[in-house]
Amino acid sequence: MAGPSVARKGDGPDLLTAGLFIGFGALGFWLARDLDQGTLAQMGAGYLPRAVCGLLILLGGVIGAVALRRRAEAIEPMRLRPLLVIFLSIVGFAYLCEHGGFVLASLWLIIAGSLADPGGRWRTTLMLAGGLTAFGALVFVYGLGVQIELWPF
Amino acid sequence: MEIFDLLMMGFSEAMTPQNLGFCLIGALLGTLIGVLPGIGPTATIAVLLPITFFLPPLAGIIMLAGIYYGAQYGGSTTAILVNLPGEASAVVTALDGYQMAQQGRAGSALAVAALGSFFAGTVATFGIAIAGPMLSSFALNFGPAEYVALMVFGLLAATILASGPVLKAIGMILIGLLFGMVGTDQATGAERLTFGSLELFDGIDFTVIAIGLFGFSEIISNLERSGSEGVKVAKLTRLWPTREDFRRSWPAVLRGTGIGSFLGILPGGGATLASFSAYSLEKKVSKHPHKFGTGVVEGVAAPEAANNAAAQSSFIPLLTLGIPSNNMMAMMLSAFMIHGITPGPTVMTTQPEIFWGLVASMWIGNALLVFINLPLIGLWVKLLTVPYRLLYPAILLFCCVGVYSMNNRIFDVLLAAGFGLLGYAFRKAKCEPGPLLLGFVLGPLLEANLRRTLLITQGDPSIFVERPISLTMLAATVILLALMILPSFRKKREEAFQEEES
Numbered sequence: 183m184a185g186p187s188v189a190r191k192g193d194g195p196d197l198l199t200a201g202l203f204i205g206f207g208a209l210g211f212w213l214a215r216d217l218d219q220g221t222l223a224q225m226g227a228g229y230l231p232r233a234v235c236g237l238l239i240l241l242g243g244v245i246g247a248v249a250l251r252r253r254a255e256a257i258e259p260m261r262l263r264p265l266l267v268i269f270l271s272i273v274g275f276a277y278l279c280e281h282g283g284f285v286l287a288s289l290w291l292i293i294a295g296s297l298a299d300p301g302g303r304w305r306t307t308l309m310l311a312g313g314l315t316a317f318g319a320l321v322f323v324y325g326l327g328v329q330i331e332l333w334p335f
Numbered sequence: 336m337e338i339f340d341l342l343m344m345g346f347s348e349a350m351t352p353q354n355l356g357f358c359l360i361g362a363l364l365g366t367l368i369g370v371l372p373g374i375g376p377t378a379t380i381a382v383l384l385p386i387t388f389f390l391p392p393l394a395g396i397i398m399l400a401g402i403y404y405g406a407q408y409g410g411s412t413t414a415i416l417v418n419l420p421g422e423a424s425a426v427v428t429a430l431d432g433y434q435m436a437q438q439g440r441a442g443s444a445l446a447v448a449a450l451g452s453f454f455a456g457t458v459a460t461f462g463i464a465i466a467g468p469m470l471s472s473f474a475l476n477f478g479p480a481e482y483v484a485l486m487v488f489g490l491l492a493a494t495i496l497a498s499g500p501v502l503k504a505i506g507m508i509l510i511g512l513l514f515g516m517v518g519t520d521q522a523t524g525a526e527r528l529t530f531g532s533l534e535l536f537d538g539i540d541f542t543v544i545a546i547g548l549f550g551f552s553e554i555i556s557n558l559e560r561s562g563s564e565g566v567k568v569a570k571l572t573r574l575w576p577t578r579e580d581f582r583r584s585w586p587a588v589l590r591g592t593g594i595g596s597f598l599g600i601l602p603g604g605g606a607t608l609a610s611f612s613a614y615s616l617e618k619k620v621s622k623h624p625h626k627f628g629t630g631v632v633e634g635v636a637a638p639e640a641a642n643n644a645a646a647q648s649s650f651i652p653l654l655t656l657g658i659p660s661n662n663m664m665a666m667m668l669s670a671f672m673i674h675g676i677t678p679g680p681t682v683m684t685t686q687p688e689i690f691w692g693l694v695a696s697m698w699i700g701n702a703l704l705v706f707i708n709l710p711l712i713g714l715w716v717k718l719l720t721v722p723y724r725l726l727y728p729a730i731l732l733f734c735c736v737g738v739y740s741m742n743n744r745i746f747d748v749l750l751a752a753g754f755g756l757l758g759y760a761f762r763k764a765k766c767e768p769g770p771l772l773l774g775f776v777l778g779p780l781l782e783a784n785l786r787r788t789l790l791i792t793q794g795d796p797s798i799f800v801e802r803p804i805s806l807t808m809l810a811a812t813v814i815l816l817a818l819m820i821l822p823s824f825r826k827k828r829e830e831a832f833q834e835e836e837s
Contacts, residue, residue: 196503198764203506210513213528223794225786227525234512241506257763264558265759268551268731269752275735276748291735292728298558299724310725314732326389328740 193252200246207238267298284323284330288315342464345691349699354394358696361398362703365405370413370715374730375423376406377769378553380666381545382730384673385737392674393689397696399670403663404456404646404697407606408704411448411639412715416441419719424606424642427614431627431634438630443576447584447632448639449708450576455592455640456701459647462596463654464694470655471680477656479787480798484805486781488812489602489658494770501819504770507761511774512781514539521779522786534746541669543738543747544775547754548761548768550734554727555759576632584636587617591637595644605649605661606642613641647697653678654690658777662769665776 210231220226271294278287292311322328348354364383368374380399387395410425415432428448435444477485494504517528518538529535576584594616595609617637618624627634650667652660657679659665671678676689683690708715738751761768792798800806 195763195765198760199503199506199766202760202764202766203510206510206513210528213530217525217527218523221794222789222796223792224790225522227520227523227527230782230785231513231516231527234509234516238506238509238513241502241509245502245506260763261559264555265756268555268558269756271731272551272735272752272755273749276739276745276752279735279739279748280743280745287735288732291732295728295731296724298555299727301724306725310728314729318732318736322736322740326386328389328736329743330736330739 191251191254193249193255194257195255196245196249196252198257200242200249203238203242203245205242207235207242210235210238263300264298268295271295271298279330281334283333284319285315285332286334287330288318338464338468341687341691342695344688345693345695346699348393348688348692349397349696353391354397354692354696355699357390357394357398358401358700359703361401362405362700362707364398365402365407366409366412366704366707366715367718368402369406369409369411369425370718371721371726374726375549375553376403377545377662377666378549378730379406380663380670381542381549382733382737384542384545384666384670385741387670388673388741392671392676393692395674396667396670396689396693397700399667400650400693400697401700403667404643404700405704405707407639407643407646408449408452408708409715410642411452411635412445412708412712413719415444415448415635416716417719424610424638424646426607427610427638428635430614431629431631434628434630435632435635440580440630443580444632444635445712446576446709447580447636449705451584451588451591451636451640452643453701453705454588455595455644456647456704457698458592459596459599459644460694460698460701462648463651463697464691466651467655467690467694468683470651471683474656474680477680477804478802479784479791480802481804481808482784483781483788484799484802484808484812485656485658486777486784488808489652489660490770490773490777490781491812492602492815493661493773503764503766507766507768507770508774511771511776512778514544514771515775515778516782521783534744539750539775540741540747541665541672541776542741543751544754545666545669545772546734546738547751548758548771550730551752551755552758552762552768554731555755556762557723558727580632584632587633587637588640590616590620591640592644595641596648598641599645599648600651600660602652602658602660605663606646609645610638610642613637643701650693650697654682654693655680657780659773662772665772668776 214228214231214235217228217231218226219232220229271291274294275287275291278290289311292314293307296307296310319332323330323332349358364379365376368376368379379402383399383402387399390398407424411428411432413419414425414429415436418429418433432444432448435441490508491505494501494508513528515538517535519525519536520527526536591613594613595606598609598612599605614634614637617633618627621627621631621633623631649660649664652658653664653667657668657677659668668678676682676686734751735748738748741747758768761771788798789796798805799809
């Protein structure tokens with residue numbers, strides 16, 4: 183973490199913000215490249231997207247320029263484990279829902295998702311998975327009529 | 336009196352067993368998530384949004400509204416008993432509430448909070464009933480130019496009144512607008528910003544963004560911090576406040592209700608801002624301001640009344656103008672849209688049972704909450720000991736099923752997971768995702784009205800300053816922006832927010 187050192191400059195979170203804003207602005211510009219511009223009276227599909235992207239890039243530039251002169255502040259350290267585990271368990275759920283049915287998808291989601299927290303014990307995780315899957319099947323599939331097959335066959 | 340007839344009709348709608356049941360479910364759920372730190376009302380409503388599709392319109396909306404104001408009650412419980420505000424709006428309640436609990440006056444603090452909230456909720460509900468019809472008949476005169484000005488004012492004012500750096504918030508609004516443009520252009524039918532993907536032709540679903548940004552990324556960042564286990568709960572003693580507490584808290588409740596009802600209407604207002612402002616007002620008018628923070632009953636009564644009043648009155652701009660004033664109301668807006676109802680001045684005349692049913696249910700819900708909170712307090716306190724590691728898999732499952740069930744598409748779930756990553760990046764960049772949601776919801780409306788205005792005037796933008804209502808709102812926007820740039824005001828605002836955070 184950045185200490186009280188005055189020598190280093192650059193506000194990490196703000197620089198990241200600037201990057202995100204400019205990135206989205208540039209992406210939008212690129213995606214809108216073929217869209218019709220139109221006039222103020224007859225706006226084409228591309229008029230407002232371009233205007234918004236332009237403003238975003240401008241704003242990102244201002245935030246970035248100011249952040250460079252600010253005292254150094256580090257971005258909070260990232261922990262990959264929860265990020266990756268949660269992301270992958272959601273992606274797995276999506277595919278299993280379609281091809282493997284609700285029961286498998288839900289069991290996967292809860293068991294895989296529980297790995298994000300290193301403190302869990304296998305017995306509680308399995309009980310939780312079983313209980314939540316049964317609850318989900320009853321409430322969502324039977325109770326609310328969500329259109330998901332329960333089993334893969 | 337016509338208004339009483341309408342209110343009676345609302346009560347008869349809200350009193351049907353089904354609606355009463357969903358009101359109770361909403362209030363219970365709201366209290367539950369209010370008590371549990373780490374789950375906010377925004378995330379909960381995002382999760383339940385797709386589910387309301389399977390309910391009748393009024394029942395679904397009543398339930399979601401119940402969650403919002405129920406969370407204000409629940410948040411105070413943990414703030415007082417364990418010094419752990421369950422909701423952002425209960426942060427100031429913890430200052431004096433926890434001290435009261437330490438002195439053995441926890442029951443008294445809880446009762447003052449619940450009764451103050453109930454009083455504030457009642458006043459604000461009648462406020463909606465009275466102000467609603469007036470505002471909406473006024474809004475019927477609005478043309479597209481007025482709507483554009485109103486939305487610009489709403490969006491910018493929301494960022495200025497909310498905490499956090501203004502430039503970042505404006506940027507988040509712009510990104511929200513950009514996401515709102517994805518899909519088929521309403522006016523020309525051209526595909527925009529879709530990466531050529533068929534799944535995006537209809538645009539991005541609100542639920543996908545909301546669950547990604549608030550549901551998934553909240554889980555990820557909560558897990559990063561972890562350590563929400565083992566809280567120490569203060570002992571509960573007598574529940575009824577002393578006569579002295581009553582005497583000192585009722586003026587504070589009145590002031591809190593007033594300030595909360597007013598701030599709730601403003602764009603960007605809402606429960607959190609209201610409770611902070613009410614606390615600082617109490618400190619200013621008090622004869623012994625130095626005692627605040629040591630267990631003063633006014634310090635509990637005023638913010639609790641204010642956050643509940645604001646939670647109710649922030650429905651006013653949504654129900655009468657169709658403009659959501661904060662991200663919670665953006666959620667409510669899309670809950671209406673799911674059922675094909677566009678909130679706005681016409682709802683009151685075309686579907687009066689929705690408006691009045693909701694208003695009546697709010698009062699019923701507030702009454703239910705007093706019963707849910709006071710006698711059942713022991714149960715809620717027990718819940719606090721449930722570790723987060725057992726909770727988040729359930730939240731995860733509800734999020735995933737909710738997103739998937741909208742269209743039965745893998746794509747939506749993947750997109751929501753992507754928004755989860757994006758939300759995580761925003762958190763690292765210290766950007767609040769709330770304004771993005773507002774921009775996303777208002778974007779299509781803003782664009783349609785802007786185009787319509789300029790089409791009528793043949794591309795002449797001077798109409799915005801020629802119409803008086805639009806001019807007033809744009810002038811207010813400019814003044815607000817100018818104030819932000821002025822260094823002295825900016826310093827004061829930062830001080831105000833810092834005070835709140837400490």
